[in-house]
Amino acid sequence: MAVGGLVLLSVALVSVPRSWWGVLASGWPVLAPAAVGVAVLVAGVLLWQRNGVKAELSAAPTQPDRQVQPLRSWVIPVGVVLVGMVTWAAVAWLQGSVPAVGDGVQRARLRVESIRTGLTIGAAVTAAFALLLAFRRQQLAERTQQATEYDAGEKRVTELYVKAADQLGADKAPVRLAGLYALERLAQDNPIQRQNIVEVICAYLRMPYTPPDDQPTPTHAAQPPANAPAPAAPTVATGDSDKPAVDPREERQVRLAAQRILARHLQPTAPDGEPHSLYWGPKMTIDLTEAVLIDLDLTGCHLHDATFTRTHFTGSPRFDGVTFSSTARFDGATFSGAAWFGGVTFSGDAGFGGVTFNGAARFGGVTFSGDAGFAGATFSCTAWFDGATFSGIAGFGRATFSSIARFDGATFNGTAWFGGVTFSGTNWFGEATFSGDAGFDGVTFSGDAGFDGATFSGDARFDGATLGGTSYDGPKPVTE
Secondary structure, eight states, rough: OHHHHHHHHHHHTTTTOOOGGHHHHHTTHHHHHHHHHHHHHHHHHHHHHEEEEEEEEOOOOOOOOOOOOOOTTTTTHHHHHHHOOOOOHHHHHHHHHHOOOOHHHHHHHHHHHHHHHHHHHHHHHHHHHHHHHHHHHHHHHHHHHHHHHHHHHHHHHHHHHHHHHHHHHHHHHHHHHHHHHHHHHHHHHGGGGGHHHHHHHHHHHHHHOOOOOOOOOOOOOOOOOOOOOOOOOBTTOOOOOOOOOOOOOHHHHHHHHHHHHHHHTTTTTTTTEEEEEEEOOTOOOOOTTEEESSSOTTTTEEEESSSSSOOEEESBBBTTTTTESOEEETOOOEESOOEEETTTTESOOOOOOOOSSSOEEEEETTTSOOOOOTTTTOOOSSEEETTEEEOOOOOOOTTTSOOOOOOOEEEEOSSSEEEEEEOOOEEOOOEEEEOEEOOTTTEOOOOOOEETTTEEOOEEEEEEEETTEEOOSSSOOOOO
């Protein structure tokens, strides 16, 4: 369209007779502002059109973000009147500018040429007005096409979403796997759908599940007689004989695939340190309440809000290097194997109240920027908190440490509360730094308690503490 406007302007300029260039040059105080005004008007319309929806890296069409106002009924009549006035003014001004020299034939020729030039100017204004109308029609056509493509894309996304969700409810494991990978591809191509699809995958993992006992199937099982009836197909626990039961071994593979999909798209950086092309963004929220997770591996992932309340972790879950940018809830969770939290950053509050660690709990080098709550937690094996940093309240009230507890080199910048904690094995607080108050009221030290080199900057209370069966009610120990 811009090229067409330039062509029309070039034609208008070429059609002006050479003898009139001097006359036009003498009228530059009127023509220059008019030309600048027209140029500014055209440029403003073009820039206004460009200020539309920014393209996204998505396979889905872009949603129109604004409505095009209907053309007012007075625009066309006003445009016609404006064109007529401009043409009349141009002719009148050029007629008045005809020089009074020469004979009558020359003056008549100049008047005819002035009329033709005025009409040419009017034609140029008419062409500019028509160009604006054509520009608007093009704008309407493009927006209509955009809206059509967006509606078609939304319909396609909805159909794929519903189909993949139906596959997750299938009886056969390969069909459920296909549904998971279809959802993954849908989320990768449609960023706006990623959070919803993550919630669907999390909801699938929250479904009740009992892991297999991993007992080998007998290879020489007794064969039924030849004339015996065929055995009935296994059924689900609900008693529906028409629906075969879900094999827990096959279901384990489906759940492992779902966990890998989540981990793959929650890692901001690739192993080589470059930004991960499959990363779905730092604001992703996951809710795995009461889920059964098998050897979960979220190493290096970035999570926003993460909820693992009453979650059962089988195997050895790994959270090494994970960043929780908001709240992380593990209250009531059960870890059947070793739990790896080395180098984790909790930017918000971390809740581990009532958690049961049946294996080793490794929190070495963890950074708790908010409050850390381990009230009532049970540590059946060694608990490692060496080098951990607690910036907020560190609450371990009524926790049970059945084996070794290592807090050597830990930093407690806020209040450290260990009231009512039971240390059945050896515990180490060597070189630990307590910048705030430290409460060990009612603590039971059944094994050795080492505070060598610990620093207490605030109040340290050991009222009612029991060390090797002896109650301690004296002042705080001297630490150097």
